[in-house]
Amino acid sequence: MNPMLNLWLIPILPLAGAAINGLLGKTSSRRAVTTIALVFSGAAFAMALWVTMRFSSLSLPYHENLAHWIRSGSFTVDFAFYLDQLSLVMLLVVSGVGFLIHIYSVGYMWDDPGYYRFFSYLNLFMFFMLTLVLADNYLVMFIGWEGVGLASYLLIGFWFTKDSAAAAGKKAFIVNRIGDFGFLIALFLLIKHFGSLNFDQVFQSVMPLGAEKTGSGLLTAIGILLMVGACGKSAQIPLYIWLPDAMEGPTPVSALIHAATMVTAGVYMVSRSHVIFERAPIALTVVAIIGTSTAFFAATIGVAQTDIKKVLAYSTVSQLGYMFMACGVGAFSAGIFHLMTHAFFKGLLFLAAGSVIHAVGGEQDMRKMGGLRTKIPWTFWTMTAGTLAIAGIPGLAGFFSKDEILWRAYQASWAYWLVGLTTAFITSFYMFRLWFMTFFGEYRGEAQDHSAHDAHGGHGHGGIHESPRVMVIPLAILAVLSVMGGYVGVPGSLGGNNRFDKFLGPVFHGSAPADAQQSPMGEKSAPAQETEGPEPESGVSTELMFTAISVAAALLGLGLAWQLYYRNPHLPGKIAASMSGTYQTLLHKYYVDELYGALFVRPLINGSTRILWQGVDRKIIDAAVNDAGEGARHVSDEVRHMQSGNIRSYAGWVAAGSALVIAFMIWMWTGAR
Amino acid sequence: MVPLSYYLLLSGFLFGCGVAGFLIKRNIITIFMSIELMLNGVNLSFVAFAAHWHALAGQVFVFFVMVVAAAEAAVGLAIIIAVYRTRETLNVDQVNLLKL
16 A cells, blocks of 8 residues: 555645735745745655655555545546656656746846746646646646646736737637647547546556557547647647747746746657557557657758747757657657656756846847857856757767657658658757857847847846856756756667666556557557567667767757858858748748638638628627617607606506407407307 | 396496596596596496395495495595695696606
């Protein structure tokens, strides 16, 4: 029997912090707000660590039932929490990175008048995100799912007086709703066909479905609908458009919500539902194709962006695509591994970018940066660690996870691998482009420009300066994690034993459909990754070769960026001019926003205006109400002449009325005969 | 024995006179008397039926009507006096404030 862990405290603690800061923060000092926010989010992290310490003594999965929620016939949903290896990884990533970003925000947001509001939202986000990862059933997960969407909306639109920020918040929320719609329908299907939303119960009913049921329409539909939800939350094609706009929010928000945690919720959800996906090959293929194409597509857009945060945003979309590619080829643990390392290095990159923006007084355009290497050394070195990690330079976190994904992708199909490899090259290129443009060459900005692009400038700092220690320390910790984080999952071919994969093994393995295990196609078949075991020698050398190829791709990207943005900084302009068609397309993000505008938004607005507003509302509903009123007025205008005030005329009406009644009664009496 | 129909005809005639007076006359007191006439016309039909069917209920009813009529006379006359005091006329056509 498991000891009582009181898991429910982990999400509740940040909620308490959010409530206290939200209700009392306005009148209390910054110091008090800081204390509350940090203590409560730190407590959640401490508790997560405590749970980790006791983890080995638990019999998994660990369940904790807090309260009944819905009881309807045989269908029950409880407020319950669930802990297994997968939730533990997510729990540590979310609470750990979240706590670091809380610390960083103290420095970054110190001068903002909405300081208390910011921390209240941030804590609220932690509450929902922790609920999401600790949920025991899809409905509790859905609470967290919707809640992080809400927190994301509030934080993107944090500077709500700025029109673009308010619009970006709305866009994020609305696009997310489209995904949520798919998620909800998937839940309804689960209720209808399996009578439960509980993870264990659903998976146990799905598990015995044999070959004849495998790939049946039902599981495929559920899988694809779940993927629609994941597309919305995790910014995949076709719903990725909200994430780049979400950069309107404060930079710590971009780091926490739009890089490290919330956007990975979709990956977590797909991995959590792996039992369903493994039995729905078509859905799994859809996941892989969406992930692969998103990875490539977003990476190419990232090449042409000049806003430092936009580059990172597209990079995030692209890396999320990698994670879905991993899930799609059945390598769920590789996806989660990349999720974890990505949380480290992308959180780091965003925070470092925030530090750069802070240093140059709110400027986000990389064309106005440059030469910052010596002026902000801490930021420079930490960002270097992050850049090397994401580019897949050997030895850093991103290398191991990306390499793992590419290798598993190759086992499924060489096409995934090829696109993934190209993406790795482009990723390396645009990240080093960012790095060179920001930190090398000459400073291209105006000397003392406080134009407050980020609405955060305007506090009287003199010149370019390093960020305060409270911002640098989280950067340093994340940099260490970005460097070291990969060593938990060194693959066998590189002398490691892939401990991360083994750790997650009990979650993902042994659940694939029985017939796939004896599939004659062996390891080539997509969802057959439980043929783990000791790999044959030839496999190891092949894997090493692929590792070498992806390293070469990363170095090639580095070299190209070095050539274009360090050696010959005037070349990119010429290339852009000579390929202006391609360049303009990339700069305008393939005109996807415009396309969606023309396809969905404008028809919707026009339809609402012309048909629903001017047609239905004004011509039918309003007209009916108005005409009823007018009609009553007209009738009364005529009838009011009866009220002459003359008693004898009243008497006449009474007499006439009674005569009429009597006549009617006589007629009825005779007629009834 | 006078047949029932005679009583009823007389009753109808009295009621008709009352209605006509109520509608035609302008003096409030006359109108008031017309109302009494209508009531008594109905009373006559009540007692006529009571006698014809040998049922006491109709006669009892008449007492009720007479009591109500007496009460109504008291209240009505009081109202008439109040009207006369405030407006110094008993012509109903001039008491016509209650209109749109």
